[in-house]
Amino acid sequence: MSLGRTWTVTLTGLEGRVIEVEAHMSQGLPAFAVVGLPDAAVNEARERVRAAVHSSGVTWPPRRTTVNLSPASVRKTGTGLDLAVAVAVLTAAGLPDRERAGRAVHLGELGLDGSLRPIAGVLPAVAAAVAAGRCEVVVPEANAEEARLVPGAEVRAVRHLGELVRSYGGEAHVPEAASSVLTAPPPPPRRAETDLADVRGQDEARFALEVAAAGGHHLSLLGPPGTGKSMLAARLPGLLPDLSESEAVEVSTVHSIAGTLRPQHGLMRRPPFESPHHTATEPAIVGGGSGLPRPGVISRAHRGVLLLDEAPEFKPTVLECLRQPLENGELILERSGGQARYPARFQLVMTANPCPCGLAAGKGDRCTCSPNERRRYMRRLSGPLRDRVDIHVQVPPLTRASLALSEEPEPSVAVAARVARARERQRRRLAGTPWSTNAEVPGEWLRSSDRGLPNDIRTVLSRALERGALSQRGLDRVLRVSWTLADLAGKDHPTIDEAGTALALRGSA
Known part of the structure; x- marks a missing residue:
């Protein structure tokens, strides 16, 4: 009888759990079992490990082998446990x-040839x-750059099991083919940020942005x-400041799990930008996959911008999935394989036409949609x-007159400087x-008496609430925008002017 052990990590959402991998060999009929709540991918590791060991020129012990993944109460997922299972078995041998x-x-x-393949x-x-x-962490060579992003990690990059x-003192064969290491498929290229100077006119929309x-x-x-709705929305990421150190780690972690990180x-x-097509499904937006779900679009947009271009064209079930993360800034997904919690504090930008044909603006003379069609579309x-x-x-x-009266458009760098100053005021206050x-x-917190909110603002907003022009949630959002307008103006607290502008920007919500 012999016992070998090593360590690995399994992920549940963004949380990693260190797992002890034990391999026990005893006399009896040759067999290979994995216990400790493995999922299908971990169970299939038995065949991959056995083939990889043979391909490395190591004799597979003709004994009864049991691999235990501890703690046994935690569900183990993914193929990233393969290497630890192989090392535990060979240590026991x-x-x-x-x-x-x-x-x-x-x-x-x-x-099956013993090569190490990258994992998300x-x-x-x-x-x-x-x-x-x-x-001390051993990873595939294709994952080494990403692993070295973690401070304090002693990373060893390996191409082949042999x-x-x-390196552990055993005898093994490393084929020449191992020199051409398999690399992770490249993620889609990141979108270059565009400039707000490209947008002519639309002063009110530029101010709202x-x-x-x-x-x-x-x-x-x-x-x-x-x-210019889509042009404006696509230029929002260029106005946002860089992520802080903690935000960068958080965002990079989400994209590492999603497989879109470029280490x-x-x-x-930089804040991420996601713009899914209107045919995107609910699992694509929220997150999906067998067992525990992977991050979806709204989690990949964490600390960045989520653009829903032509929002009414999205399925209503997809749109309603946004309500929880918009309110709480996180997404909790319950699946049969367990619970996954992903951050989802993004900025939502929705663009929409006023009707299916899009021509109902102004007098609407050219619109071919009936009143019922317009109502159904916006509903x-x-x-x-x-x-x-x-x-x-x-x-x-845009008209010729509005273009003639509009000033020369500011570039993104000038607007971003004002945004950065306003954000700094918020950071100091908060x-x-x-x-x-x-x-x-x-x-x-905003409504509390010690926030320095003038009484005339409280009176105006209370009246709007009583008239039904604002919901309680809408009132809170008007207060938030009022504070932002004050920060842009360099004021210590909002005045009735900022409150009036915030009410106007609230529009017909």
């Missing part, structure tokens, strides 16, 4: 350097290992085709969803709280 093998954390998927989620997995005090066996950027507010743009560029420092954006959007702006068609932008601040 007599690998010389048992102490070193039993000290390191092993991550990676095995090919290496960044949070290595971070969990380091946090647990296990700093190479690792040799600046306010949304300064306070992290959600924005809705309504107008006929060709008025050669380090942590993600696809439900009242509760619209109520969660802070700023609603009409984007009218220091010591869990929030960093006005959009995150709860209503009761």
